[in-house]
Structures are given as C-alpha cells and as structure tokens.
Amino acid sequence: MPAPLDADSVRRAPKVLLHDHLDGGLRPQTVLELADEAGYRALPAHDAEALGTWFREAADSGSLVRxxxxxxxxxxxxxxxxxxxxxxxxxxxxxxxxxxVYAEVRMAPELVTAGGTPIEEAVEAILDGFAAGSTEAAAAGTPITVGTLLCAMRQEDRWEEVAGLVVRYRDAGVVGFDLAGPEIGFPPDRIPGAIALLDRAGAHRTVHAGEAAGVDSIRAALDGARAERLGHGVRIADEVPMEGPLGPLARRVLDEQVPLEVAPSSNVQTGAYPSIARHPVGRLHRLGFAVTVNTDNRLMSGVSVTSELTDVAAAHGWGWDDLQTVTERALAAAFTDDAERARLLDDVVRPGYAALRG
Known part of the structure; x- marks a missing residue:
C-alpha cells in the first residue's frame, strides 16, 4: 500500500530545493538572540512565537513596504x-x-557588509556555516548537500564583484550566481561585464525573472544574462492560455525545458495569484514545463519544503509520481556534478519514493 500523501509522509520523502533565501529562513528565536548580541533594538516583537507571527503577517499584508x-x-x-x-x-x-537531501541556498553577500564585514569574509562565513550544519546533519542520520548561490542586487553596481566571488569560491561550495532585487527598471544585462566574466569562467547562473514582471523579464534573463534557470519564472503562464496554442516564449521555455524555480506560497503572498489552488503551478506541470517547487523565504511565508509540496499536491491533485517528477527535475537542474547527481538519484531519490509507493 502506498503511504498517504500527507505532511508526515512527504517529510520522509527525499526532496531537492533550488530556491531558498538564507536571509528569509531564520529561526525566530535566532533572530531574537542575534539582535540581543548585536544590540539591535528595532525588532517588532520580543518572544519567538510573536516574532514568527509578525514576520508572516507582515509578509502577507499586501504592502510591499511592510x-x-x-x-x-x-x-x-x-x-x-x-x-x-x-x-x-x-x-x-x-x-x-x-x-x-540537496539544497541550493542563496544570499547577497553585499547585504551583510554594512557593519564593516569584508565581502569575502561574508562568503566564507556562509560556506563555513553550511559545512558545519551539513556535518552535524550527517552525524544525526539526515545527510544533506548544500550549495551556495551568491546574489548580486540588481539595483546596485556590485555585479562584477559578486561574479568574481562566484568564480573564486566555486571549489569551496559556491555553485552559481543569481540576480535578485527589483526586476522592473533593472534589466539582467545592465552590467555586461559581470555576464562576460561568468561566461569566460563557465560559471552557472540563475536569474530572478517572471515574478513581479512578465514575459519580457524572462526573455531578458534568457537572452541578456544567459540564465540556465529562472528564479520563479511563473509569469511564463501569461503565455499559457487555458485553451489554444502557447505563446512563442512559453513554447521556447517548454521545448528547451528551462527549469522554473516556482515558489507558490511566496507568489500568493506578494499578490501574484490569489491562492495556491489558482496558482498556475499545476497547469505548467501538467503541460510538461520543467517545474520545480520551492520555498523562497521559509520564515516570511511560514513554510517548509514539506508543507509547500503537501499543499501544492492537495490543491492540484498530485500523487507520488508528480512529487518524484518535480524532485528529479530539480536534481537534473541542480548546479552540481554528474557523479553527485547520479548518486543522489540512484541511491537516495528513487529508493526513497519507491518505499513511499509501497
């Protein structure tokens, strides 16, 4: 008998995560303790439960400022x-x-330099933390591989510096480059030198596109920044009618199997779609787009990978085959080497889902 497709069973399933922001996933208790250590006095609540609630409600307010x-x-x-x-x-x-079992977590190192930390030291702190956590997780019987994506902020001018750090630290755990921040007004080829640096080094890249802005943003990410994956990318659905032919960019994204790092709860929070049930993730998956399911910001959205997959499955009628498909797609799109991909697929992912099917 297959396991019921509920949160307890999905938690046991081996999962792959491609789009998760380090600064969007802190434990509320950690925020409190770090604020105390740093003398940061601006927090809106002073116990972990209330603070966690504040983060979710503020992110859910419909106000971009909040x-x-x-x-x-x-x-x-x-x-x-x-x-x-x-x-x-x-x-x-x-x-x-x-x-x-495999995650790529992103952070803009420039955001944690305001207090005087050199940007290289910020990158090394991220890598050291992931290495320590992965070692502890393996000792606890829950092995995980974590790769780091370094974001440049679109509205700032440190793209080339961040691209250089991607290349410099790629043998130490940095797996690729990302552009984050406002899509509108800051095209992904605004600083061509950064893209050229990545091209020369053969460095991986994913680009936030098709979240706040539409298909023009997606086209610019693919053609201007040569993105291998689309961070969110969900607005490709603007060219996917309920009936009739796909638009030209949607046809290209489908034919080329460009991976979409879809984060449904986050999209609902920012007002892109009214609910997970009315989110196009199910339609895109059914049509064969390279959909992956992600958390974006676990603290702000109050989600885990388990809850996101469970909620999407319930809303769109997915079974274990669908969850295995999006997991294998994510693994295929991961910025890791072929040996690690094959090991995870053959030794972890497929046996894990076979056990849940019964």
Missing part, C-alpha cells in the same frame, strides 16, 4: 560573520530535518 521591512530585520541581525555562520549552520540543519 514585506521589505521583514528583511531589514533579518539582514540587520546578520551583520557579523559569526551571525551569518550561525544562520547558515541552522539553515542546513533545518532543511535536513525536513528531508531535503
């Missing part, structure tokens, strides 16, 4: 290398406890 304020607090308590290291360590442990 949503962005949530990150002011998490970034505000991460201005010291030891704080970054702790957050990264706990991230690896929390994902492993949720049954994630």
């Amino acid at each position: 949503y962005l304020e949530t990150f002011a607090h998490t970034v505000g308590v991460m201005q010291r290398p030891e704080a970054v290291r702790r957050v990264a360590r706990e991230c690896a442990l929390d994902l492993a406890a949720d049954g994630v």
Whole structure:
C-alpha cells in the first residue's frame, strides 16, 4: 500500500530545493538572540512565537513596504560573520530535518557588509556555516548537500564583484550566481561585464525573472544574462492560455525545458495569484514545463519544503509520481556534478519514493 500523501509522509520523502533565501529562513528565536548580541533594538516583537507571527503577517499584508521591512530585520541581525555562520549552520540543519537531501541556498553577500564585514569574509562565513550544519546533519542520520548561490542586487553596481566571488569560491561550495532585487527598471544585462566574466569562467547562473514582471523579464534573463534557470519564472503562464496554442516564449521555455524555480506560497503572498489552488503551478506541470517547487523565504511565508509540496499536491491533485517528477527535475537542474547527481538519484531519490509507493 502506498503511504498517504500527507505532511508526515512527504517529510520522509527525499526532496531537492533550488530556491531558498538564507536571509528569509531564520529561526525566530535566532533572530531574537542575534539582535540581543548585536544590540539591535528595532525588532517588532520580543518572544519567538510573536516574532514568527509578525514576520508572516507582515509578509502577507499586501504592502510591499511592510514585506521589505521583514528583511531589514533579518539582514540587520546578520551583520557579523559569526551571525551569518550561525544562520547558515541552522539553515542546513533545518532543511535536513525536513528531508531535503540537496539544497541550493542563496544570499547577497553585499547585504551583510554594512557593519564593516569584508565581502569575502561574508562568503566564507556562509560556506563555513553550511559545512558545519551539513556535518552535524550527517552525524544525526539526515545527510544533506548544500550549495551556495551568491546574489548580486540588481539595483546596485556590485555585479562584477559578486561574479568574481562566484568564480573564486566555486571549489569551496559556491555553485552559481543569481540576480535578485527589483526586476522592473533593472534589466539582467545592465552590467555586461559581470555576464562576460561568468561566461569566460563557465560559471552557472540563475536569474530572478517572471515574478513581479512578465514575459519580457524572462526573455531578458534568457537572452541578456544567459540564465540556465529562472528564479520563479511563473509569469511564463501569461503565455499559457487555458485553451489554444502557447505563446512563442512559453513554447521556447517548454521545448528547451528551462527549469522554473516556482515558489507558490511566496507568489500568493506578494499578490501574484490569489491562492495556491489558482496558482498556475499545476497547469505548467501538467503541460510538461520543467517545474520545480520551492520555498523562497521559509520564515516570511511560514513554510517548509514539506508543507509547500503537501499543499501544492492537495490543491492540484498530485500523487507520488508528480512529487518524484518535480524532485528529479530539480536534481537534473541542480548546479552540481554528474557523479553527485547520479548518486543522489540512484541511491537516495528513487529508493526513497519507491518505499513511499509501497
């Protein structure tokens, strides 16, 4: 008999996560403790439960100003290398406890330099934290591999610096480059030198596109920045009518199997779609787009990989085959080497889902 497709069973399933922000996934208790250590006095609540509730409600308010304020607090308590290291360590442990076997977690290192931390030290703190958390998780019987994606902020001018760090640290755990921040007004080829640097080094890249902006943003990410994956990318659905032919860019994204790092709860929070049930993730998956399911910001959305997959499955009628498909798609799209991909697929993912099918 197959296991019921509920949260307890999905937690046991081996999962792959491609789109998760380090500064969007802190434990509320950690925010409190880091604020106390740093003398940060701006928090809106002073016990973990109330603070967690505030983050979710502020992110869910429909106000972009209030949503962005949530990150002011998490970034505000991460201005010291030891704080970054702790957050990264706990991230690896929390994902492993949720049954994630491979994750790529992203962070803009420039955001944690305001207190004087050199940007290289910020990157090394992230890598050290992920390594420590992964070692602890393996010792606890929940092994996880965590790769780091370094984000450049679209509205700032440090793209080439971040691209250089991607290349410099790629043998130490940095797996690729990302562009984050406002899509509108800041095209992904605005600083061509950064893209050229990545091209010369053969470095991986994913680009936030098709979240706040539409298909033009997706086209620019693919053609201007040569993105291998689309961060969110869900607005490709604008060219996927309920009936009739696909638009030209949607046909290209489908034919080329461009991976979509879809984060349904986050999209609902930011007002892109009214509910998970009315989110196009189910339609895109059914049509064969390379859909993966992700958390984006676990603290702000109050989600885990388990809850996101469970909720999407319930809303769109998915079974274990669908969950295995999106997991295998995510693994195929991961910025890892073929040997690690094959090991995870053959030794972890397929046996894990076979056991749940019964």
